Amino acid sequence: MIQSVAFIGLGAMGYRMAAHLPKHFNDVYVWNRNSEKAKQHASEFGTQAVDLQQAVQADIIFSCLPTSQDVDGILAQVSPKKGSIWIDCTSGVPDTAKTQADYLAKQGVYFLDAPVSGQTIGAENATLTFMVGGDAAAFQRALPAMQAMGSLIKLVGSSGAGFAVKAINNMMMAVHLCAAAEGFTTLKAHGVDLNEALACINASSGKSGVTETALPQRILNREFPLTFALPLLAKDTGIAVDLIRDARLSAPVIGLTQSLIQAANALAEPNSDFSTAVKLYESWSNITLK
Amino acid sequence: MIQSVAFIGLGAMGYRMAAHLPKHFNDVYVWNRNSEKAKQHASEFGTQAVDLQQAVQADIIFSCLPTSQDVDGILAQVSPKKGSIWIDCTSGVPDTAKTQADYLAKQGVYFLDAPVSGQTIGAENATLTFMVGGDAAAFQRALPAMQAMGSLIKLVGSSGAGFAVKAINNMMMAVHLCAAAEGFTTLKAHGVDLNEALACINASSGKSGVTETALPQRILNREFPLTFALPLLAKDTGIAVDLIRDARLSAPVIGLTQSLIQAANALAEPNSDFSTAVKLYESWSNITLK
Amino acid sequence: MIQSVAFIGLGAMGYRMAAHLPKHFNDVYVWNRNSEKAKQHASEFGTQAVDLQQAVQADIIFSCLPTSQDVDGILAQVSPKKGSIWIDCTSGVPDTAKTQADYLAKQGVYFLDAPVSGQTIGAENATLTFMVGGDAAAFQRALPAMQAMGSLIKLVGSSGAGFAVKAINNMMMAVHLCAAAEGFTTLKAHGVDLNEALACINASSGKSGVTETALPQRILNREFPLTFALPLLAKDTGIAVDLIRDARLSAPVIGLTQSLIQAANALAEPNSDFSTAVKLYESWSNITLK
Amino acid sequence: MIQSVAFIGLGAMGYRMAAHLPKHFNDVYVWNRNSEKAKQHASEFGTQAVDLQQAVQADIIFSCLPTSQDVDGILAQVSPKKGSIWIDCTSGVPDTAKTQADYLAKQGVYFLDAPVSGQTIGAENATLTFMVGGDAAAFQRALPAMQAMGSLIKLVGSSGAGFAVKAINNMMMAVHLCAAAEGFTTLKAHGVDLNEALACINASSGKSGVTETALPQRILNREFPLTFALPLLAKDTGIAVDLIRDARLSAPVIGLTQSLIQAANALAEPNSDFSTAVKLYESWSNITLK
Incomplete structure (x- = not known):
């Protein structure tokens, strides 16, 4: 039985996620770099x-930080309670998850890499998806804690597998973004009404999460609100190509997309949303996607 | 008021589409190369x-054939009734639509390029999507005939625009297919459970029509049923890259995908479903997507 | 025996090429849009x-114009002497060569597509390369006229083959340019001395016409002199991809390079040399190739 | 003054390279895994x-092994003489060179990464190119030893720079190989005589080391002699893309080529020459490059 849960990292996601925990658990500890x-x-x-030192005495310890490096920084400072389970919701590096799991195992602590999807709205409504890598028994024990915040929670493999699924998800989204930018630029050049075309495609085989969400809500309306930063997408696509290199696979479309996202990121203003990557294409023509 | 409607081409789609017309119109003519x-x-x-000659005396004439060339073959044999509207549901060539529209305009006949999506199930249930290019008034007049078979009917632009949207839709689907093949091959190589990963991605930003349908129903179950032939996808991706060339645009991800689909088609067995394109990737590794 | 030779189009190449003809032939006619x-x-x-009308009474008629369209413009105005041979040195379109050859054949005139390489220095020294498509007997008869200006003259196939070889040559050069830009940007990022690296590569398997000439003489010295305009390279790479599409081939590296050259051209100043295409890469990093 | 030189690794290259040393130095030690x-x-x-232990007492120690890992294996077994210079001619990993240099520096030994090009014929004639990374003073002291075997010897940067230049050289060669395969397949499909086309291109801007050597001597004659193995090229292209990833650069053409070489390698017979990579393209069409 889980008595105490800690949450380390109260960013846009973590702040909303941790809010659900007191409904389900007696002791909920929170820690943030900025303690206010x-x-x-x-x-x-x-x-x-x-x-920090008190936080890691909980039965379940969540962390949700920008990068795996940040998690390493915290791990170096603490000695978690023996038998506890550390659940890292960062969009991290699969190889690092293995190192972190080994490191904690020596202290008698389990590590699950458990990145989430669903954005702030999913965090708010406790409808996040957790893609989890690690030990199956630890996963089962920790399940109630994740269920407090998510509606779809899957063990996808051993340590690192959760991070891998998240990186590939984001990489696929990046490919879909490029496909949408290229396809809709072409339609615009041929005088097609983009909103009507979008309605058709969203009812057809060519649809994607990007055509359903990013294209109408961020790009065609020219709003580009910052919800997922382009540098983070560039980071995640890099993790994906590293997975491909490690496995000595050929993934030409992913490789090309990573180059383009990297280029788009190099050209973007700071604090740009990932959807601004379409401006790379717009710079190559006199076509604006609207 | 539409009194008579003809349907030329009773293939897997046309046969089901034409079945709805008698519920709405007095005279419904059908013609097929094989008259049985x-x-x-x-x-x-x-x-x-x-x-054929009687068919084209209808107020509205639908054609649904494999290629624009086949439509040209029919057009050369007939003299449609003056004032009628020819609605071509073929996945055709945008430039050819313009030629066909001009050719029929000289006979006082309107031409709409109106390819459909929704597959045989959509044809059966009259829930197809029509993406239509051509004259706005002709579109309005012809709308009831399309509504008999479809649930989303959009005028996307002038002649050729309908074919363009269909080609780009299929092209985007091809990109999504490559992204899924590359991404899931990578996950498999890293020991991830593909079905659990798919569940997560379909609840996340990386989803697409391919991950929702083709991946679970055709690929991961290794069934590859023939519903949309790979050579037709290769043809449609070729139409898409021709649109890009015509407009002097840069669309690297689409261009690369077209090369890969062309290669996959060259290697495939005859009568292969488009989803077998993933076998190109499988030939490059010892990984099977299942 | 060739008695008279005409040269139509006295641009940077044509002016120098025609200068050699009087040494070998009795009557040499020249024509230029600007008659001065x-x-x-x-x-x-x-x-x-x-x-013009007198020019085309020569035994051999050379044309050297910016595009195949310009040649069509001239052809429409003239009636060449029956039995004469028209040698077009434009970097033209293979399909157009076939049309032009058919058109002239009806007038009893032979057409050879015979683009040249070697730049103005080769034109000056009569050391050009002629890559020729067309009838073998006409090629043999016309050979002395080409030998007056070139040192390597090859019949590479039937009508259009000469233009095809030129387009592919320029396309390969474009690929080599991208390879050099990407490779040398990477070396610079890792602190390598580019001039010393270039010396090594030019003595090794990775060398190309680009590393031997464009890189040291145009790019690393930051001079980018205008000798071959980037829009013309974009045109030629377009011809190459059209050849690939016509033959239903997969050529992913060429296809990607064409997209990049198109993008570089869209971003370039007017009248830019082809070598400025490397600035596309420089815009994606803070690295300058020098 | 260099009195003694050792050579570790007497493969196809090393055996010929070490043969020149006795002409210039008093004591020349050789070592090979197979001591015969x-x-x-x-x-x-x-x-x-x-x-081995005696070999590393020389003033200059050359190593020439298949991979950086093999060199690490040797380094772990020996204690080189203080003040000696270790020159590694392996086509190795830049990052590993830095580690190796640091490791040896602690023993008072200099390390130069000094891969060579020129193949066995260059080794035989002492006309190799050495691209060297490391300390400038050590380079100067070691120069006479390299001059015994090479005709172009360049210090291209600090530790790792030599390996980087070699990897990029081989990567560029791989791009040129793909360009040649794609370009010549296209010409063949259009009925062009490949040998005549090759003569033209080798006199024009589209030439490369591949068109000058590999295409006529290995591919068009269908001989594919094993001189540089395809798996080694795949390894080197991998090193190149790792350099690109490390520097967070966009290099789409190199990335795509690496995918294709990886795929070609996966499909190739064991012990295939790198030039057999063209068979990947041949499998996508019914065209043979001859």
Whole structure:
């Protein structure tokens, strides 16, 4: 039985995720680099703002940070309770998950790489998807903690598998983004009404998460709100190509897309949403996707 | 008011599409190269099997043939009734649509390029999507005839625009297919459970029509049923790259995908479903997508 | 025996090429859109500035114009002497060569597509390469006229073959340019001395015409002199991809390179040399190739 | 003054390279995993077959092995003489060179990464090219030893730079190979005489080391002699893409080529020459490059 749960990292995702935990568990500890935010969380949701060393005494410890490097930085400072399970929701590096799992195993602690999808709205509504890598028994024990925040929770393989699925998901999204940018630029050049074409494609075999969401809500309306930063997409596509290199596979479309996202990121303004990658294509023609 | 409607080409799609017309229109003529099929359709659905010259005396004439060349072959043999509207549901060539529209305009006949999506199930249930190019007034007049068979009917631009949207839709689907093949090969190489990963991705930003349909129903189950032939996909991706060349655009991901689909088609058995394109990737590794 | 030779189009190449003809033939006619240039050529080299209709009464008629369309424009105005041979040195379109050959054949005139390489220095020294498509007997009869200007003259196939070889040559050069830009950007990023690296590569298996000439003489010295315009390279790479599409082949590296050259051309200043295509890559990093 | 030189690794390259050393240096030690080969070398060229520990007492120690991992295997077994210079001619990994240089520096030994090009004929004639990374003073001291075997010897940067230049050279060659395969397949499909086309291109801007050597001597004659193995080219192209990833660059043409070489390698017979990579393209069409 899980008595205590900790949440380390109260960013846009973590703040909303940790808010659900007090409904299900007796002791919920939160920690954030900027401790004001932890105190605010405690007063808003009934969690307890604690120091790092206390946080890692919980039965279940969640972390949700920008990169695997940041998680390593925390791991180096703490000694988690023996028998606890560390669940890292960062979009991290698969190889690093293996190292982290080995490192914690020596302290009698389990590690699950458990990145999430669903964005802030999914965090708010506790409808996130968890893609989890690691030990099956630890996964079963930790399941109730993840169920407090998510609606689809899958063990996809051993350590690193969760990070791998997230990286490939984001990589596929990047390919779909390029396909949409190229396809809709072509239609615009031929005088097609893009909104009517989009309606048709979203009812047809060529649809994707990008045509259903990013294209109408971010690109064709020219709003490009910052919800998932382009540098993070560039990072994730890099993780995907590293997985391909490690396995000595040929993945030409993914490889090309990674180059293009990298180029788009190099040309973008700071703090650009990933959807601004379409501007790379717009710079190559006098066509605006609207 | 539309009194009479003809349907030329009773293939897997056309046979099912024409079946809905007698519910809405007084006179429904059908014609097929193999006339036995037309007679069977007449006895099954109450249509009238007629010769070509009679068919084109209808107010609305549908054609649904494998290629634009086949449509040209029919057009050369007939003189449609002045004032009628010819609606071509073939997945055709945009430039040819313009020529066909000009050719028929000289006979006082309107031409709409109106390819459909939704597959045989959509034809059966009258839930097809029509993406239509051509004259707006002719589109309005012809709308009831298309509504008899479809649930989403959009005028996307002038002549050729319908074919362009269909070609780009299929091209985007081809890109998504390559992305899925590459991504899932990579996950398999890293020991990930593909079915669990698919469940996660279909709940996340990386989903597409391919991950929702082709991947579970055709590929991961290794069934590859023939519903849309790979050579037709190769043809459609070729139409897409011709649109890009015509407009002097840069579309590297689409261009690369067209090369890969062409290669996959060259290696495939005759009568292969488009989903067998993933076997190109499987030949490059010892990984099977299942 | 060839008595008279005409040269139509006295641009940077044609002006120098025609200068060699009076050494070998009795009557040499020259024509240029701007007739002042023809008069200057006549006074400088002993040729005869004539009108178009007189020019095409020669035994051998050379044309050297920017595009196949320009040649069509001339052909529409003239009636060449029956039995004469028209040698087009334009970097033209293979399919157009077939049309032009058929058109002239009806007038009893032979057509050879005979683009040249070797640049202005080769034109000056009569050391050009002629890659020729057309009738073998006509090629043999016309050989002395080409030998007056070139040192390597090859019949590579039937009508259009000469243009095809030129387009593929330029396309391969474009690929080599991208390879050099990408490779040397990578070396620069890793702190390698580019000039020393270039010396090594030019003595090794990775060398190309680009590493031997364009890289040291145009790019690494940052001079980018205009000798072959980027829009013309974009045109030629387009001809190459059209050849690939016509033959239903897969050529992914060429296809990708054509997209990149098209993009580089879209971003370039007017009147840019082809070598400025490397600036596309430079815009994607903070690395300058010098 | 260099008194003694050792050569570790008497493969096809090393055996011929070490043969020149006795002409210039008093004591020349050779070592090979299979010691029979070392004894044969000693009796043929007047070198001394010694054990590993004695070999590394030389002033200059050359190694020439299949991979950087093999070099690490040797380094772990020996303690080279303080003040000696280790020159590794392997086509190795740039990052590993830095590790190896640091490791040896702690023993007072210099490390130069110094891969060579020129093939066995260059080794035989002492006309190799050395592309060297490492300390400038060590390079100067070691120069006479390299001059005994090479005619172009360049310091291209600090540790790892030599390996980087070799990897990029081989990567560029791989791109040129794909360009040639795609270009010549296209010409063949259009009925062009490939040998005549090759003569033209080798006199024009589209030439490369591949069109000058591999195409006529290995491919068009269908001989594919094994001189540089396809798996080694696949390894080297992998090193190149790792350099690109490390530097966060976009190199789409190189990335795509690496995928294709990897695929060609997966499909090839064991012990295939790199030039057999063209068979990947041949499998996609019914065209043979001859």
